[in-house]
Structure formats: C-alpha cells, structure tokens
Amino acid sequence: MADTSEFSYGSHLQLDKLLSTQVPVSGRHDELLFIIQHQTSELWFRLVLAEIDAARSRLKAGDLRGALKALKRVAVVLYHLVQSWEVLRQLDPVDFLSFRGDLGEASGFQSWQYRLLEFALGNRERHMLDAHRDRPEAIAQLEAELSRPSLYQECLIVLDAGIGAEIPIEALVPGGGYEQQQAVLDGWAVVYRDRARHAELYDLAEQLIEIEDRFRCWRFNHVTTVERVIGAKGGTGGTSGVHYLRRMLDVVLFPELWEVRTVL
Numbered sequence: 525m526a527d528t529s530e531f532s533y534g535s536h537l538q539l540d541k542l543l544s545t546q547v548p549v550s551g552r553h554d555e556l557l558f559i560i561q562h563q564t565s566e567l568w569f570r571l572v573l574a575e576i577d578a579a580r581s582r583l584k585a586g587d588l589r590g591a592l593k594a595l596k597r598v599a600v601v602l603y604h605l606v607q608s609w610e611v612l613r614q615l616d617p618v619d620f621l622s623f624r625g626d627l628g629e630a631s632g633f634q635s636w637q638y639r640l641l642e643f644a645l646g647n648r649e650r651h652m653l654d655a656h657r658d659r660p661e662a663i664a665q666l667e668a669e670l671s672r673p674s675l676y677q678e679c680l681i682v683l684d685a686g687i688g689a690e691i692p693i694e695a696l697v698p699g700g701g702y703e704q705q706q707a708v709l710d711g712w713a714v715v716y717r718d719r720a721r722h723a724e725l726y727d728l729a730e731q732l733i734e735i736e737d738r739f740r741c742w743r744f745n746h747v748t749t750v751e752r753v754i755g756a757k758g759g760t761g762g763t764s765g766v767h768y769l770r771r772m773l774d775v776v777l778f779p780e781l782w783e784v785r786t787v788l
C-alpha cells in the first residue's frame with residue numbers, strides 16, 4: 525500500500541536517511557556486512573550509554589530500583605552485542621583483505637562512543653583522548669564524561685550512604701583511573717554477608733558483575749574475530765593489533781566486586 529500518511533513506519537524511523545548511510549568505498553561484496561556490523565554496534569552503544577546515564581541519575585535520586593532496571597537493559601544489550609559477533613567472525617580473511625586497504629587508517633580505535641562507554645564504566649585512560657583530537661565534539665563529550673563520577677563511583681556513593689562504609693573520598697571523585705580500595709571491599713563484604721538486609725545493594729552489585737562479565741565476553745569475541753580475520757597483523761589504527769586487544773582483556777572495571785568473592 526502506498527505510504528501517503530505524514531507519519532508512518534518509514535518516517536518515524538527515518539528509514540530513508542538510515543538506509544542511505546551504508547556506502548561501501550571499495551565496491552567489494554563483504555564491505556556491506558562490515559559497515560552494517562559496525563553501524564548496528566554503534567546504535568546499541570548509543571542505547572547502552574543512555575541507559576548508563578539513566579542509571580546514574582536514578583542512583584543520584586535515590587531510586588535504586590529504577591537504576592537496576594536500566595542496568596538490566598545494559599546487560600541484555602551487551603549480551604546481544606556479544607552474540608552479534610557470530611556474523612562477523614565468518615568474514616573470510618581473504619575477502620577482508622580485498623577491501624582492508626580501502627579503510628586506510630580508519631579503525632574501531634576511533635569509536636568515540638566506545639571510549640565514552642569505557643569511561644562511563646570507569647576505565648579511564650586520558651591518553652585515549654588522543655585518537656579523537658580531530659573531532660572537537662567527541663573530545664568535549666569525553667572530557668565531560670571524565671569530569672563526572674563513573675557508574676561504579678555512583679554505586680559506591682550509594683554503598684557508602686547505605687551501610688556507612690567510610691569509603692575514602694578519592695574513590696568517589698571523578699578523574700583518572702580507579703584504584704582498588706580496602707574500605708570499598710569491606711563495604712561490599714558487609715552487603716554479601718547479609719544479602720537479606722542489603723537486598724537492593726546486593727542486586728546492584730550482582731548487576732554490575734553481570735555487566736562486566738558480558739563486557740569481557742564482547743572484548744574476547746572481538747579479539748578472536750580479529751585473530752581469525754587478520755591474524756597478528758598490526759592494526760590500521762596503529763596498534764599491535766591482536767596483542768594490544770589481548771592486553772585489554774586484563775582490564776578490571778569493578779575490582780572489589782571480584783575480590784569480595786575471595787574474601788567471603
């Protein structure tokens with residue numbers, strides 16, 4: 525049926541615009557897959573960032589249940605992103621090489637939404653801003669993220685208030701990388717030892733573990749896909765490629781939540 529109404533499926537979703545943005549530069553068959561995999565990932569990153577922001581506002585407002593709802597959505601979208609590697613991991617190395625040269629120095633390293641996500645979760649390395657120097661809007665967003673508490677820090681503020689954990693102020697203020705703190709570990713231990721009494725804080729902690737678990741799976745699927753497709757070649761973004769990505773597997777976002785399991 526002809527689309528005569530002003531408001532329709534296509535207009536609401538701005539499909540004409542959306543579907544005009546898959547523009548292969550190489551003319552090679554598999555580049556469409558490559559573009560769509562990246563575009564869909566970026567769309568999901570966008571939702572994840574919005575949900576993390578919602579979780580942080582709700583935590584600030586004392587709405588722990590609302591924050592949990594947003595964090596559950598983060599986890600489920602991450603799960604979907606993990607599964608989505610099933611498509612790209614089938615990319616044949618020879619097919620990728622047929623258009624890799626056309627990508628120049630472009631690389632996922634330049635994904636500012638991914639970097640925002642890492643920063644929002646608390647993996648904050650200032651030098652990561654360097655990849656975005658040619659995009660002032662991205663730098664401004666990334667700087668703004670660095671100047672506010674990470675998701676984990678917002679959770680620690682709630683933990684501190686909830687059980688009087690006496691968490692040192694350095695753990696709660698934004699800025700650089702997060703250092704593991706004994707008082708934070710002790711605080712989570714109180715929660716885990718009495719789940720019934722601290723049910724909401726317990727659920728919050730377990731939801732963070734779920735998120736980090738799935739984020740690790742995403743990183744792992746990325747590394748394995750990269751190794752399947754380009755082996756140990758250096759990356760177009762100037763890193764050592766698989767070796768660099770493997771080092772990122774060691775990043776720990778919520779250290780005390782992993783540690784608390786050992787001390788219980």
Ligand code: HEM
Pocket residue numbers: 561562565566612615620630631632633634635638746749750753754758759760761762763764765766768769772
């Ligand atoms: C054939 C598929 C892919 C290959 C061969 C590949 C390869 C690489 C390599 C070698 C790097 C290291 C940076 C560099 O020197 O370029 C990298 C980083 C990155 N890639 Fe991919 N990638 C692929 C697919 C994807 C997809 C689908 C995404 C989704 C958005 C993605 C997102 C990223 C991100 C965010 C980084 C930065 C990671 C970090 O700094 O921890 N990549 N990729």
Ligand SMILES: N[C@@H](CC(=O)c1ccccc1NC=O)C(=O)O
Pocket residue numbers: 562624627630631632633754758759760761
């Ligand atoms: N870094 C990849 C190229 C690549 O995968 C890529 C290129 C342009 C835009 C996004 C990419 N995806 C992930 O890094 C490579 O070294 O082959």
